[in-house]
Amino acid sequence: MQLTGAEIVVECLKEQGVDTVFGYPGGTILNVYDALYKHSDEIKHILTSHEQGAAHAADGYARATGKVGVCLATSGPGATNLVTGIATAYMDSVPIVAITCNVNLPLLGKDSFQEVDIAGVTMPITKHGYIVKDVAILADTLRKAFKIAGSGRPGPVLVDITKDVTANLCEYEPAAAEALKKVDAKEKQYTQEDIDYVVELIKNAKKPYIYVGGGAVISEAAKEVTEFAKKLDAPVCDTLMGKGAFDGRDALYTGMIGMHGTKTSNLGVSACDLLIALGARFSDRVVGNAAKFASHAKVVQIDIDAAEINKNIRTEASIVGDLKEVLTIINERLPQMEHKEWVEHIQEWKRKYPLNYDKSSLSCPYVIEELDRITGGEAIVTTDVGQHQMWAAQYYKYSKPRTFLSSGGLGTMGYGLGACIGAKMGKPDKICVNIAGDGCFRMNMNELATASRYDIPIIQIVINNHVLGMVRQWQTLFYGQRYSQTVLSDKVDFCKVAEGLGCEAIRVTKKEEVAPAIEKAIAQKGPVLIECVIPEDDKVFPMVPAGEAISEAFDETDLKKKENE
Numbered sequence: 001m002q003l004t005g006a007e008i009v010v011e012c013l014k015e016q017g018v019d020t021v022f023g024y025p026g027g028t029i030l031n032v033y034d035a036l037y038k039h040s041d042e043i044k045h046i047l048t049s050h051e052q053g054a055a056h057a058a059d060g061y062a063r064a065t066g067k068v069g070v071c072l073a074t075s076g077p078g079a080t081n082l083v084t085g086i087a088t089a090y091m092d093s094v095p096i097v098a099i100t101c102n103v104n105l106p107l108l109g110k111d112s113f114q115e116v117d118i119a120g121v122t123m124p125i126t127k128h129g130y131i132v133k134d135v136a137i138l139a140d141t142l143r144k145a146f147k148i149a150g151s152g153r154p155g156p157v158l159v160d161i162t163k164d165v166t167a168n169l170c171e172y173e174p175a176a177a178e179a180l181k182k183v184d185a186k187e188k189q190y191t192q193e194d195i196d197y198v199v200e201l202i203k204n205a206k207k208p209y210i211y212v213g214g215g216a217v218i219s220e221a222a223k224e225v226t227e228f229a230k231k232l233d234a235p236v237c238d239t240l241m242g243k244g245a246f247d248g249r250d251a252l253y254t255g256m257i258g259m260h261g262t263k264t265s266n267l268g269v270s271a272c273d274l275l276i277a278l279g280a281r282f283s284d285r286v287v288g289n290a291a292k293f294a295s296h297a298k299v300v301q302i303d304i305d306a307a308e309i310n311k312n313i314r315t316e317a318s319i320v321g322d323l324k325e326v327l328t329i330i331n332e333r334l335p336q337m338e339h340k341e342w343v344e345h346i347q348e349w350k351r352k353y354p355l356n357y358d359k360s361s362l363s364c365p366y367v368i369e370e371l372d373r374i375t376g377g378e379a380i381v382t383t384d385v386g387q388h389q390m391w392a393a394q395y396y397k398y399s400k401p402r403t404f405l406s407s408g409g410l411g412t413m414g415y416g417l418g419a420c421i422g423a424k425m426g427k428p429d430k431i432c433v434n435i436a437g438d439g440c441f442r443m444n445m446n447e448l449a450t451a452s453r454y455d456i457p458i459i460q461i462v463i464n465n466h467v468l469g470m471v472r473q474w475q476t477l478f479y480g481q482r483y484s485q486t487v488l489s490d491k492v493d494f495c496k497v498a499e500g501l502g503c504e505a506i507r508v509t510k511k512e513e514v515a516p517a518i519e520k521a522i523a524q525k526g527p528v529l530i531e532c533v534i535p536e537d538d539k540v541f542p543m544v545p546a547g548e549a550i551s552e553a554f555d556e557t558d559l560k561k562k563e564n565e
Helices: 005-015 027-037 051-065 083-091 118-125 135-150 163-167 192-204 214-218 222-232 263-271 323-333 340-352 364-375 387-395 416-426 438-453 469-478 494-500 511-523 556-564
Strands: 002-004 020-024 044-047 069-073 096-102 128-132 157-162 169-171 208-212 236-238 253-256 274-278 298-303 317-320 380-383 432-437 459-464 504-508 528-533
Touching: 002 005, 005 027, 005 135, 005 163, 020 051, 020 416, 027 069, 027 096, 027 163, 044 416, 044 438, 051 069, 051 083, 051 096, 051 416, 051 438, 083 096, 083 118, 096 118, 096 135, 096 163, 118 128, 118 157, 128 135, 135 157, 135 169, 157 163, 192 274, 192 298, 192 317, 192 323, 208 222, 208 263, 214 222, 222 274, 222 323, 236 263, 253 263, 253 340, 253 387, 263 340, 298 323, 364 387, 364 432, 364 459, 364 511, 380 387, 380 416, 387 432, 387 459, 387 469, 416 432, 416 438, 432 438, 438 459, 438 494, 459 494, 459 511, 494 504, 494 528, 504 511, 511 528
Parallel strands: 020 044, 020 069, 069 096, 096 157, 128 157, 208 236, 208 274, 236 253, 274 298, 298 317, 380 432, 432 459, 459 528, 504 528
Antiparallel strands: 002 169
16 A cells, blocks of 8 residues: 555554654654654654653653653754663663654755754664665664664664655555564574583582673563572672662562672672673673672673673673573573572671661651552652662662663663653553652753643652752762852752642652652652752762772761771
């Protein structure tokens, strides 16, 4: 049948099972929006307040559901406004397809109105990018885009379409969406010998430690990770991206590793004789001083991306493959093991070095703990970036994958609210909460208007300390308390802003007000903002100084001891 390019875009979205897209219209993409209008009963479009919000919403939708997220933008500034969201998805291996439209083909390269080479701009931050100049290849290009975004190690793909292509007619042949594969059998990169050697190393280890990264979530390997940990009888730590792949309430769980990881995890990894990295890339925020990282251990790395092997940390053995598949094989090969003395040693560290905070007044950790208690750890939590992000990672006990959504690799302030909207659209039955600092919230708080426009019942918690908390923490500890441009004590009233954007708003200044505010917000049928006012100098502990070994993690008690020396 003969269809326009714009109609082909919509038909291809339907082929791929897309039910929700996020975007903002403009001149060059008008034909696509006209086609979407005719299919509004099949594909829901969420009009965000800014294109960056659309990219973050597509990202949050993808992380929460495991499906490919979709965002749309027009040419020029519309397309460039997607860039931060695309880069965020790229750094955290999130599958999104960003569809942009450009000026007519004869106008390309002539500095036409709202023309920009968005494929060139995004080349370093996408898995792949396309410029479609011929309607005859449009359908196949879109199908390839979805396949590339969701297969192997996922990531964002950009499809830029000239406006005349969206208007031109072409014969369209429907096709079923291809099943997404982590790795094709013919592309398998590991051998039986690789498996044998890793199993041998595991059997011979006296003090093994398991380090779980985002790949365990992406691979849907939570069941296999849990079975592996139980068979191995080994302690488990995770990264920011790995939250929920192993139950945060399990006795073997020791907390996050790295710059703001627990002392137990950091000391345990530093003392182990075998470190097994499951879908983790040894980020600098995890490793600290690479020369001193896990210096007593042989390192085993299992990852789907061969480029990550030996990139940051040298390994004794590695397996390149889908984590769920590889662990299934290893679990079948492993006998039930016991490391009673080692596990008890780690448990003693857990008792000696618990996470702790000042409980005398309202604080972010208290808010997080109350949120965890009231939601039973079952909410989807999104965050922005900073102190509140670390507290959310430390004090909420994630027991399931795809329930903690945060910008780990890029560290994008303003990520969380759009992501929370996307997560709620993908998982409407889940309580979805975004936790932001006041600095982050300012960046994309206009997306509250999006939530109120569609009556999307999300909860926005603003941790307001009237400063850029994480930067101030560094200025306090390492910059002689010179608070250059980190004080935000101005006249902005977040509750009035929220109400002006059509949302309910609650201000909390005392501990006893926290639980009623959260319970009231959960009961609402629309978006609610809860502003929690906390002291400006609360700090995230433990902390590893930049460039130091993770075994050098210190907390407030250590600081006081040092000051008294």
